[in-house]
Amino acid sequence: MMIAAQRKSFVARAVVALAAAMFGAHVNAQQVTLTETGSTLLAPLFETWSNAYSKAHPAVRLSVGATGSQAGIDQVIAGKVNIGASDAFMSDADAIKHPQIISVPLAIAAQTINYNVPGLNDIHLKLDGPTLAGIYTGAIRTWDAPQIAALNPGVQLPHHDIVPVRRSEGSGDTFVFTQFLTFSTQSWEDALGYGTTIDWPSVPGALAAVGNAGMVNALKATSYSVGYVGVSYEKDIAAAHLGTAALKNGAGEFTLPTKATITAGAASLGARTPPDERLSLVFAPASGTYPLVNYEYAVVSTRQPNPAVASEIRKFLEWSILPSEENAAYLEAVHFIPLPPHTWELSTNQIESIK
Structure with missing residues (x-):
């Protein structure tokens, strides 16, 4: 009623x-x-x-x-x-x-997690909050690290340093992304938390970019990079031939940012x-949801x-x-x-x- x-x-x-x-x-x-x-x-x-x-x-x-x-x-x-x-x-x-x-x-x-890994941009690598937290703290340094390999059995991952890319200015995208890391990763919550700006850990080779357009350009120009981009830049992401990750949601499923999964996450x-x-609306626990909403x-x-x-x-x-x-x-x-x-x-x- x-x-x-x-x-x-x-x-x-x-x-x-x-x-x-x-x-x-x-x-x-x-x-x-x-x-x-x-x-x-x-x-x-x-x-x-x-x-x-x-x-x-x-x-x-x-x-x-x-x-x-x-x-x-x-x-x-x-x-x-x-x-x-x-x-x-x-x-x-x-x-x-x-x-x-x-x-x-x-x-x-919603946000997408995008990457530029030569030879792998046409597939949807699986990633989760703890793994992304490890990348952005420097605890996970290479694309073939055991944590990434365990999420992607059968994929030939390169032994190459990961280049994490983040926003340089106070950003709502950073707010949403760091909420995902906070809600899914206890160590990130305890040490860093979330916000439009945070005290980013120092990671060798890491890059900072201004705006979503800057993130796309940085990812396009930098092989073996990974970053977070607003879904409204989907055409730019496609034009840059970047890969889009399937993310692990609160129900333990790997989902892509589709209209159905974004709607389910919000609902x-x-x-x-x-x-x-x-x-x-980040990291919803229900089945069929995308976690970065x-x-x-x-x-x-x-x-x-x-x-x-x-x-x-x-x-x-x-x-x-x-x-x-x-x-x-x-x-x-x-x-x-x-x-x-x-x-x-x-x-x-x-x-x-x-x-």
């Missing part, structure tokens, strides 16, 4: 949101510029949204940037931009210190989403200095999560998943608090 009631409320509120998206923008003819910066994983989607929204709402201009999730959060807190795009939710410390800043899920995304944990929507957030202040800007922020965010074929197509193009009804309701509630 509860699920049916939630779906009925979801449909009713979606109809109201559709009416607002269709007719609300005609009320205010004043030119308004909304500024966004942050996640490079979200950047391709925000660029698409910016073009589409400006065509439908000519009085509104959406300025977008790709500076990394932590920069997006920081600039919203500092009042320098209207929307911070982030793969990471606000930390407990920041949420307590800045109660006016909210983390609003707009969609569901497994999404019902637990609290009103402030700060929840990790996350909400994509708009980090926004509920206290806007200008009522016209507050109104346009609400309209844009409501439009961005509007259940429609058009919006579903925008998400599909970057391999994102729409919000389920429960999360959509919570996001709508948060958006309505922006004044």
